[in-house]
Amino acid sequence: MKPAAFEYVRPDNLQGALAALRDHPDGKVLAGGQSLIPLMNFRLSRPQALVDISHLTELTGISVVDGAVEVGALVRHQQLHEHEEVRRLLPVLSEAAGEVGHWAIRNRGTLGGSLTHADPAAELPAAAVALRATVVLANADGQREVPAESFFLGFLTTDIQPDEILVAVRFPVPPADVRYGFAEFARRPGDFALAGAFVEMGGDASGSITWFGVSGGPERRELDFPDDAQARKAAFAELAAEFDTGEDAVYRRKLAVTVAEQAYQKAREGRR
Ligand SMILES: Cc1cc2nc3c(=O)[nH]c(=O)nc-3n(C[C@H](O)[C@H](O)[C@H](O)COP(=O)(O)OP(=O)(O)OC[C@H]3O[C@@H](n4cnc5c(N)ncnc54)[C@H](O)[C@@H]3O)c2cc1C
Numbered sequence: 126m127k128p129a130a131f132e133y134v135r136p137d138n139l140q141g142a143l144a145a146l147r148d149h150p151d152g153k154v155l156a157g158g159q160s161l162i163p164l165m166n167f168r169l170s171r172p173q174a175l176v177d178i179s180h181l182t183e184l185t186g187i188s189v190v191d192g193a194v195e196v197g198a199l200v201r202h203q204q205l206h207e208h209e210e211v212r213r214l215l216p217v218l219s220e221a222a223g224e225v226g227h228w229a230i231r232n233r234g235t236l237g238g239s240l241t242h243a244d245p246a247a248e249l250p251a252a253a254v255a256l257r258a259t260v261v262l263a264n265a266d267g268q269r270e271v272p273a274e275s276f277f278l279g280f281l282t283t284d285i286q287p288d289e290i291l292v293a294v295r296f297p298v299p300p301a302d303v304r305y306g307f308a309e310f311a312r313r314p315g316d317f318a319l320a321g322a323f324v325e326m327g328g329d330a331s332g333s334i335t336w337f338g339v340s341g342g343p344e345r346r347e348l349d350f351p352d353d354a355q356a357r358k359a360a361f362a363e364l365a366a367e368f369d370t371g372e373d374a375v376y377r378r379k380l381a382v383t384v385a386e387q388a389y390q391k392a393r394e395g396r397r
Pocket residue numbers: 153154155156157158159160161162163198224225226227230233234235236237238239241242244246247248249285289290291292315316317318
């Protein structure tokens with residue numbers, strides 16, 4: 126199928142894009158197009174206008190500022206995966222970005238697009254929650270910052286307003302004694318995960334797990350990880366029982382325990 130007719134706007138800079146969004150209340154931002162264009166082709170989305178930001182170089186930077194890695198909204202998944210500073214300071218983020226879809230998808234899809242689209246099975250929204258990131262949103266009047274945990278409101282739904290553009294995501298560099306592990310299960314390489322988890326472990330046994338693919342959005346839970354494997358898996362299962370998994374509940378809850386344990390083992394090995 127082909128998309129319904131729409132007006133195409135290609136502003137020269139971010140201010141122009143924000144002004145265009147304000148002038149087109151039924152418009153949508155176009156970034157990598159990897160989620161929006163298929164939805165438009167199936168006519169599940171019919172924006173009156175597309176505000177194309179894909180060429181705005183001011184949103185493509187990765188920099189380390191005040192103890193945080195600030196990633197521009199238009200950084201592609203593959204760039205995030207390969208970036209040297211991201212690998213050094215936030216290796217679990219680099220690892221997760223490398224698991225998004227296939228190479229062709231990673232080469233077009235953007236961090237801002239992934240977070241705004243908010244697919245429940247997507248890696249990067251969950252990474253943002255797990256790493257306690259802050260989302261930076263702009264409209265024509267200014268900027269606001271939202272903790273990633275409050276940004277995701279449910280299935281394909283976020284706190285972003287129609288006149289706003291997600292401009293950057295700030296990932297605080299974790300303290301040296303905090304380690305992370307990441308694991309996911311997909312039917313084939315490149316498929317969306319059926320379930321995935323990020324484990325965060327502090328110097329003691331305390332930490333958190335952030336799951337994805339098991340409900341309408343990222344799910345973070347704090348817990349003290351029991352040393353005993355049986356007790357730990359029981360603790361994971363108790364948390365997973367809360368999720369509204371939809372279909373295949375028994376299977377998905379079991380997967381949630383499996384990926385949590387795999388992520389836990391990686392965190393214990395000392396990965397960050
Ligand atoms: C075959 C296939 C496999 C895939 N597999 C995976 C996978 O395994 N894991 C995964 O996480 N994703 C996967 N994806 C999705 C992919 O990661 C997309 O890149 C991502 O979901 C959207 O990013 P985008 O830049 O393409 O956004 P677009 O498609 O351009 O936009 C998506 C939505 O976000 C809005 N938007 C985009 N950028 C901004 C911004 N900066 N500010 C405000 N609104 C914005 C758009 O208006 C639109 O509503 C897959 C996609 C395909 C086609």
